[in-house]
Amino acid sequence: MEKSKVYFTNMRTTPTMNLQQKLTKLMKTAGMGDIDFENKYTAIKIHFGEPGNLAYLRPNYAKTVVDFIRAQGGKPFLTDCNTLYVGGRKNALDHLDSAYENGFSPFSTGCHVIIADGLKGTDDVEVPVTGGEYITNAKIGRAVMDADVVISLTHFKGHEATGFGGTFKNLGMGCGSRAGKMEMHSAGKPYVEQENCIGCGMCTRICAHDAAVVxxxxxxxxxxxxxxxxxxxxxxxxxxxxxxSDESNLILNKKIVEYTKAIIDGRPNFHINIVVDVSPYCDCHAENDAPIVPNIGMFASFDPVAIDQACADAVNSQPVLENSLLAECCHEGHDHFGTIFPETDWTTTISHAKKLGMGNPEYELIEI
Structure with a gap:
């Protein structure tokens, strides 16, 4: 199999080339402009950052991607789905408040924000997963599936359950509705915390199988x-x-891959990973720890497998930053993510995606 092309630019700038201009050049060189955007609804999947966390991508990066798509005649929107856990993004109203608080407004990014699975996280579409081992029909936020083109704009960082959060985590978990997120995280079924229940009966009304009773x-x-x-x-x-929330990390990674497959199958898709502020934990935390390695750069590719592999390799080749969680760990070998979270295995994501024919971990890194 021919190696996939992954394009890369570092974070160095000049008086005539700032980071946003470098990102534009990266997208052009990597071939993103070859996608037919003309009058196409384009979902830009991004993480808006949990309030209190400051490691998420700055909205300036999103604006650069939006401007590029608009210049090609596209109709971009920024999107994410509601969270399963309680926090600042558990419903569309709170989610929009959080996005605006963190700088992702139509005025700063040049496009609208649409929470893909609706007000309460229940507006989803069941999408068949071709060749899935664990997922038959993925529950994806409706607005994502209504789009003609999917672009992932990912903050590449660590993750306590999957090892790292890259393209697959951003798309697969991020585009799952609340029910979809439960399917990925759980081997079992939901339960009721009695002390929080007020007996309103909403669960009985939504249940199609008479499983919920008051x-x-x-x-x-x-x-x-x-x-x-x-x-x-x-x-x-x-x-x-x-x-x-009792699924093994290994199967969780595989389910995320299968959700990603449901999202990108049959549609133009392109992937951008920005490897800066590499915090050990997900941007879903209401705080961010110190970065574990120096800032590296920006990556782009049509191949989601190759880009995540390239970013993992790039992070693992970096020196450990002092006063970080990684520096506190007893470091053996060259797997920074495995060192911090030894109960995870990020390579499962790569191998399962390759098995499903989603891309090639063998890549050619082209620096611009």
Missing amino acids: TDGKATIDHDKCVGCGRCIGICPKDAVCPA
Whole structure:
């Protein structure tokens, strides 16, 4: 198999070439302009950052991508889906507030923000996964599936469950609705935290299988009837319905890959990873720890497998920064992510994606 092309530019600038101009040059050289954007709705999948976290990508990067797509005649929008956990992005209203607070407004980025799975995270589409081992139909935010083109704009960083968060994490987990996120995180079925339940009955109304019942002012879920769709999680006004969150990290990675396959199959797609502020934890945290390695640069490719492999290789080749979580760990070998999170194995993502024919981990790195 021929090596995939991954394009790279570092973070150095000159008086005549700033970082946004370098990103534009990277996209052009990598062939993103070859996509037919004319009058095409284009979803730019990005993480808006949990309030309190400062490691997420600056909105200036998003504006550069938006301007590039508009120049090609496209109709871009920034998007993400609601979170499964309680935080600043669990419903569309809070999510939009968080995005605006962190600088992602139509005025700063040049396009609108659409929360893809709707107000409560229940507006999704079931998308078949060709060749999936764990997922038959992925539950993807409707606005993502309504788009004609998908662009991933990813902050590449560490992750406590998947090893690192790259293109696959940004797309697969990020575009899953709340029910989809539950499917990826859980081997079991949801349950009700009784102390938080107010007995409103919303879960009983949304359940198509009569699994949720309210007795003596408290809801319970009959797991013999429950099919694990997760819609009760999205509808609960008090976040009393919780996912099992008991899936192994290995299978979690594979499910994320299969969700990504559902998203990009049959549509033009392109991927940009920006490897700066490489925090050990996901941008979903309401805080960010010190970066574990120096800033590296920006990567772009049509191949999601190759770009994540290239970024992982780039991070693992870097020296460890003092006063970081990585520096505190007993470091053996050259896997920075495995050192911080020894119970994870990020290579599972790469190998499973290759197995499903999504790309090639063998790549040619072209520096511009």
